[in-house]
Amino acid sequence: MAKERCIVVGAGGISGAWFPALQAEKVRIQAVVDLDLERAQQAVQRFNLEAEATDDLAAALDKYQPDFVVDLTVPEAHCAVTCAALQAGCHVIGEKPMAASMAEARRMVRTAEETGRMYMVSQSRRWDAKHDQLQRLVRGGKIGVLTTVNCDFYLGAHFGGFREEMESPLILDMAIHHFDLARFLTGTDPVNVYCREFNPHGSWYRGDVAASAIFEMTNGVIFTYRGSWCAEGCPTSWNGNWRLIGDRGTVLYENDREPWGQVVAGSTGFSRPLKDLRPPAPRLKHFAMHGALREMLTFLRTGKIPQTECHDNLKSLAMVFAAMESSRKGKRVEVKTC
Numbered sequence: 001m002a003k004e005r006c007i008v009v010g011a012g013g014i015s016g017a018w019f020p021a022l023q024a025e026k027v028r029i030q031a032v033v034d035l036d037l038e039r040a041q042q043a044v045q046r047f048n049l050e051a052e053a054t055d056d057l058a059a060a061l062d063k064y065q066p067d068f069v070v071d072l073t074v075p076e077a078h079c080a081v082t083c084a085a086l087q088a089g090c091h092v093i094g095e096k097p098m099a100a101s102m103a104e105a106r107r108m109v110r111t112a113e114e115t116g117r118m119y120m121v122s123q124s125r126r127w128d129a130k131h132d133q134l135q136r137l138v139r140g141g142k143i144g145v146l147t148t149v150n151c152d153f154y155l156g157a158h159f160g161g162f163r164e165e166m167e168s169p170l171i172l173d174m175a176i177h178h179f180d181l182a183r184f185l186t187g188t189d190p191v192n193v194y195c196r197e198f199n200p201h202g203s204w205y206r207g208d209v210a211a212s213a214i215f216e217m218t219n220g221v222i223f224t225y226r227g228s229w230c231a232e233g234c235p236t237s238w239n240g241n242w243r244l245i246g247d248r249g250t251v252l253y254e255n256d257r258e259p260w261g262q263v264v265a266g267s268t269g270f271s272r273p274l275k276d277l278r279p280p281a282p283r284l285k286h287f288a289m290h291g292a293l294r295e296m297l298t299f300l301r302t303g304k305i306p307q308t309e310c311h312d313n314l315k316s317l318a319m320v321f322a323a324m325e326s327s328r329k330g331k332r333v334e335v336k337t338c
């Protein structure tokens with residue numbers, strides 16, 4: 001099969017997770033573009049690529065006309081980079097979060113529509129064997145009709161750098177993962193949210209690094225999210241600890257251990273008899289960025305739409321911006337994508 005060709009834009013920290021996946025899939029990397037030319041050169045050298053290192057995206061698009069572009073730039077640059085690639089006739093797979101604002105994200109979706117190109121966002125946590133097992137367990141109806149979802153995320157994270165200066169580091173930089181997972185696991189979409197962001201006493205962050213949010217999702221599902229990057233001791237995993245409740249039982253997913261649950265097995269007694277619920281066997285073969293990349297390659301080969309194509313992913317991003325809006329206004333707000 002002919003090799004797909006791509007250009008990678010942004011050679012920072014996360015590119016170290018992408019180059020091995022691209023190489024494993026034998027994608028031909030024609031150029032690595034970074035505003036910081038040295039970073040692009042270092043990536044070419046480190047991964048032993050036969051690619052041009054450049055700081056000129058427009059010239060590279062014009063010269064190579066790749067099948068797709070991998071946008072690994074900072075969120076503030078996603079809109080400009082992705083729109084330029086789409087307008088040059090390329091499909092795009094880009095890092096989360098889609099954009100730094102809803103207005104930019106909508107512009108990106110419109111550009112994908114106008115150019116007829118695919119733009120998908122990589123939400124790496126969807127391609128995790130346990131998340132896939134949990135999703136099948138919940139959406140397969142084993143716990144009955146889903147009513148309630150809780151996610152707790154607590155870490156004492158001393159990043160230093162820009163996150164400690166941001167206004168909403170938790171919601172903007174991290175919660176997109178958990179919000180998107182909530183949609184992925186439940187198959188529901190956000191309707192409205194009440195959120196309170198805050199900065200706990202003793203915080204080493206300037207902005208609001210903790211939050212409690214209650215989302216109403218479609219089908220009346222209530223998703224409660226509590227999180228902080230400024231919580232010393234007893235950390236949860238980076239994926240958070242989850243409890244999903246249906247009208248027949250409950251599933252727990254905690255500390256990255258295999259999900260398990262209990263469902264009712266009788267109809268009498270103050271507490272009904274219960275039986276254990278185990279997830280289906282793991283089945284994913286490609287994980288994180290590699291899983292996302294496989295969806296783009298499958299799209300290129302078969303036309304199958306990736307699960308995180310931009311129209312869908314806009315709903316996860318909208319949860320982020322609606323939560324921040326609710327916190328600022330001190331009231332419940334609608335989660336709007338348009």
Ligand SMILES: NC(=O)c1ccc[n+]([C@@H]2O[C@H](COP(=O)([O-])OP(=O)(O)OC[C@H]3O[C@@H](n4cnc5c(N)ncnc54)[C@H](O)[C@@H]3O)[C@@H](O)[C@H]2O)c1
Binds near residue numbers: 039074
């Ligand atoms: N999926 C995950 O788990 C995960 C983890 C970390 C980061 N990310 C995401 O990956 C993206 C990049 O994060 P990072 O940690 O690699 O950041 P980084 O700051 O280490 O690297 C970003 C690179 O993009 C370059 N860049 C910025 N604007 C550019 C432009 N207009 N054109 C070309 N290059 C440009 C910068 O010079 C820098 O080298 C972010 O959106 C981030 O949220 C995702």
